[in-house]
Amino acid sequence: MLIRSIRLAGFRNYTEAEIHPSDGVTVFTGNNAQGKTNILEAVYLCCTGRSHRTTHDKELIKNDHDFARVTVEADRADGMHDVEILLSRISRRRIKVAGNTVSKSGEMLGHITGVLFSPEDLRMVKDGPAERRRFVDMELSQLRPAYYYALQRYNRALKQRGALLRELINAPAASDTLDMWDAELAQSGQAIMTMRRDFIAKLSEQAGKTHEFVANGAEKMEVEYVPSVRAEESGEELRTRLEKELHRARQTDIRRQITSVGPHRDDVKILLNGLDARSFGSQGQVRTCALSMKLSELEIMKKESGEAPVLMLDDVMSELDPGRRRLLIRMLSGVQTLVTCTDIEDLAGADAGKIIRVHQATLQEA
Ligand SMILES: Nc1ncnc2c1ncn2[C@@H]1O[C@H](COP(=O)(O)OP(=O)(O)OP(=O)(O)O)[C@@H](O)[C@H]1O
Ligand SMILES: [Mg+2]
CATH class of the missing domain: 1.20.1050.90 (RecF/RecN/SMC, N-terminal domain)
Structure with missing residues (x-):
């Protein structure tokens, strides 16, 4: 499975953002509290219906917004799949799969699949x-x-x-x-x-x-x-x-x-x-x-x-010793990976297909 696009609107600190990750490794880099983890959280939400950090939808909606929207589109062996989650301060969340609102939350599972590894x-x-x-x-x-x-x-x-x-x-x-x-x-x-x-x-x-x-x-x-x-x-x-x-x-x-x-x-x-x-x-x-x-x-x-799910590694590299880091990087071949780090040096050895700098919720390809 390959994620083709990630779109955020009113999600966490993002007003609007669109990301087209590489087929291999995409690195999100920037200082603390800029919005790196928020991107992985959004993708994970489309995989599982849950955030790895909170059970309260309201926390995911940007402070000054009433709604948040996350859309992830992926290419699978049997064609394109997309999941969209709409969060609201005033009503229940709405989930769309292939553009149609689903009645049971379980119906969103299995379209975008992912594994997230974070300090938590x-x-x-x-x-x-x-x-x-x-x-x-x-x-x-x-x-x-x-x-x-x-x-x-x-x-x-x-x-x-x-x-x-x-x-x-x-x-x-x-x-x-x-x-x-x-x-x-x-x-x-x-x-x-x-x-x-x-x-x-x-x-x-x-x-x-x-x-x-x-x-x-x-x-x-x-x-x-x-x-x-x-x-x-x-x-x-x-x-x-x-x-x-x-x-x-x-x-x-x-x-x-x-x-x-x-x-x-x-x-x-x-x-x-x-x-x-x-x-x-x-x-x-x-x-x-x-x-x-x-x-x-x-x-x-x-x-x-x-098919391999997308692998998301949040702040993991800096915590591993160089030997383990090298072995991990070798395991990543053939798996679409989204990585966050504050220091790009931590990824030395990884063949990054795309490097995206994150600064106050704005994204810039390096
Ligand atoms: N609902 C929200 N509305 C607006 N801003 C928010 C909301 N929730 C979180 N934020 C902001 O998002 C930022 C944190 O984003 P994130 O956790 O993605 O940071 P990060 O880049 O991963 O940082 P670190 O390197 O410290 O892990 C903080 O500035 C926080 O104030
Ligand atoms: Mg983070």
Whole structure:
């Protein structure tokens, strides 16, 4: 897949901007706070429907504007694809695919595909399970719309069950409705867990190879699925197990006012030479691990769709030692890449197809 154009209007600090990236590496360079990351954020928004920095659409709209618009156009094996997102201060966002407004947000996924690596991603290794679930959720949603929809159904049911738990503490009789939500949680939860298990197995295999390359064979990396409920089987068996566990936890859940089992409590372990990177990894190891996760995701997407997604690297180069930087640059061949940096020297060795200077939200090709 090759992005042909990126258009921004009223997005973050941009009044209006249009970018035609190179097929290879496009570098966005400039001082701090000029608008480099904002461009990657806009592209990522068209890939996933989400910003990597905020969950509030309003923050994405330029201060003195009421609307923001982002349009990304890409050339894929089967023709041109475009996604447009319209954000508004007063109404809900609107998404267009190929010029037509979509009714379900999931319909925008899979047209523009991308992997973003930014300094925030270190949290995926260092922080709690929620960050790692978020990574898996975002990547799997892009790969499989079925995952996205299962997750939507699951989260809705989880919220309803939570509301009911609060009612049941006063009126314990009404547990029929709880049966209904447990059935829905088991049904969509089973689908989520099966897809997570399969994806993480692939991720672990790929991350092992990628990491060996990026870290120059220094250590062995593995990724392990740690589900909240045992998940060896799938389909009906897993659904039944999950439903049973939900029933079993019911009294505790009413008392504690939370749903204590299910994929919303899953974790993913990242291991370096068999040790948990979260507690044992050095700063540099954590960074390389996160990068390996992202590059592995890119490889998986490439294998599954036959096309490489766009790779976005935000402020990554300056953080890597020269050896790792060289290896990363070698991996970029054949992948359309958008890179940001404050110092162009950090990219020494990369064959930049286009260099764009960013200064107070104005872009100038160098
Ligand atoms: N909603 C908004 N309206 C107007 N300006 C905004 C909005 N949101 C962010 N900005 C501005 O965008 C700029 C930050 O942009 P961005 O994060 O892209 O910077 P950057 O070039 O990546 O900088 P760094 O090198 O520090 O990472 C800041 O000046 C900020 O004030
Ligand atoms: Mg930035």
